[in-house]
Amino acid sequence: MLSSPFFHFLHAVTKSNMTESDISARFRRIGLITIAALYFLILVGGIVRASGAGMGCPDWPTCFGRLIPPTEESQLPPDYHEKYVGYGDTQFNPVKTWTEYVNRLVGVSIGVLILMTLLRSVPYRKLDPPVFYLSLAVLMLVGFQGWLGSRVVASDLRPIMITAHMVTAFLIVMLLIHTVSRSQQSHLRRIDTSALPPKLRAVLLVAMGMTLLQVAMGTQIREAIDGITNANEVLERNVWREHFPIIFYVHRSFSSLILFTNLWLAWNLIRRLGPGHLLRGFAYALGTLVVVAISTGVSLDRLGFPAFVQPVHLLLANLIFGCQFFLFTALRYANGTGSVARSATHSYTSLPLK
Numbered sequence: 001m002l003s004s005p006f007f008h009f010l011h012a013v014t015k016s017n018m019t020e021s022d023i024s025a026r027f028r029r030i031g032l033i034t035i036a037a038l039y040f041l042i043l044v045g046g047i048v049r050a051s052g053a054g055m056g057c058p059d060w061p062t063c064f065g066r067l068i069p070p071t072e073e074s075q076l077p078p079d080y081h082e083k084y085v086g087y088g089d090t091q092f093n094p095v096k097t098w099t100e101y102v103n104r105l106v107g108v109s110i111g112v113l114i115l116m117t118l119l120r121s122v123p124y125r126k127l128d129p130p131v132f133y134l135s136l137a138v139l140m141l142v143g144f145q146g147w148l149g150s151r152v153v154a155s156d157l158r159p160i161m162i163t164a165h166m167v168t169a170f171l172i173v174m175l176l177i178h179t180v181s182r183s184q185q186s187h188l189r190r191i192d193t194s195a196l197p198p199k200l201r202a203v204l205l206v207a208m209g210m211t212l213l214q215v216a217m218g219t220q221i222r223e224a225i226d227g228i229t230n231a232n233e234v235l236e237r238n239v240w241r242e243h244f245p246i247i248f249y250v251h252r253s254f255s256s257l258i259l260f261t262n263l264w265l266a267w268n269l270i271r272r273l274g275p276g277h278l279l280r281g282f283a284y285a286l287g288t289l290v291v292v293a294i295s296t297g298v299s300l301d302r303l304g305f306p307a308f309v310q311p312v313h314l315l316l317a318n319l320i321f322g323c324q325f326f327l328f329t330a331l332r333y334a335n336g337t338g339s340v341a342r343s344a345t346h347s348y349t350s351l352p353l354k
Contacts (some may be wrong), residue, residue, distance in 0.1 A: 023123045023127065024184060024186075026120050027117075027183050028184055030113070030116050031117055031176065031180035031183070032180065034114060035173065035180065035322075037106075037113050038110060038172060038173050038176065039315065039318060039319060039322070041103075042169055042314065042318050043311055043312075043314075044311075045103060045311075046310060047103075048103045049162070049311070049314075050308070050310035050311050051096065053093075053095070053097075053100045054100065054152070056093065056095075056097040056099055056101070057101055057104070059084060060150040060154070061150070063101050064076060064097070069098065070092075070094070070097070080092070104149075114139050115139060117179075118132075121134075121179075131179060131183045134178065134179040137175060138175050141172050145169065145172065148165050149165060160223075162222075163219050163222075166219065170215075174321075174322070174325055177322055177326055178329060181326060188333035189333050191278060191279065191333075193273075193279070193331060193335060196268065200268055200331070201332075203264065204324060204328050205328060207262055207265060210258050210261060211258065212321065214251065214258060215318075218314075221244065224244060252301065258294075259290055259291070259294055262286055263287055263290070265283070265286065266284065269327075270283045270284065278330070279327060279330060279331075282323055282327055282330075283327075289316055289319050293313065293316035293320060296313040300313060
């Protein structure tokens, strides 16, 4: 159980004379910034993965034993090949090293933002305690993710460890979206969804499951690529497809079901909700994200898996699920099935950043 001095410290660094509306706006602002930063980290992590820069820094938390990594090989000891496990068969590559280093810096920045999110959630200990404890859970999960990142490096980029790292990032984003949504539930309850068909929430839940399944299959394809490249040492990207397992073709065909399901959802939300409606905007975003994600998938298949498309494809998959998850959460509160919290001092149908 958290100690009293800890709570005294948290209250000391937060304002106590704010209205409930101010508290809600402040928490929403930092929460949205943190979610955006998490998606940026997923993109950077995808770039590291696609560019093969995962061992650009062969040790952790330092990089070649330094807080700031070297820029040229002459700055390294002569025996660095033997000293750093997993780096002995390659020459020092400053681009890969700094790509991985930037990934770590972004990760540290995320930790700071998560801590700020926790501090902004302190007033919710009285207004709606789960918001505070969910924020604390996010912070703990980010700490676990940092430790997991060190294990990824120590394992010499074992595919199963990389997958666990990605799944944890997925969970962090989902938990943070849920936390921010819960903090705004008094606003979400005022959203009018009476024009939507009753089955829409059920279809949305199915769509979320389909997205998770598609991401899982994509992860297996990524692991298959690792096996192909490790077995053949040097293999051009344009011939990877010839060595793919059957899961690749299932993944490719399944995208058609995902497209039609999500377009049905977007079409119903757009057609039945009025202009300016919060959920209507997310419906446009969902439809666009799905179309663009499938387009990047087609380009990966037809253009020989260009490296710059891979991280974008991964990011889009995460954004799609995040959009679906928020829509599902918002519909729960709008239909009165979420948890009850104290009402805010005023209502509005959209959630601005300020």
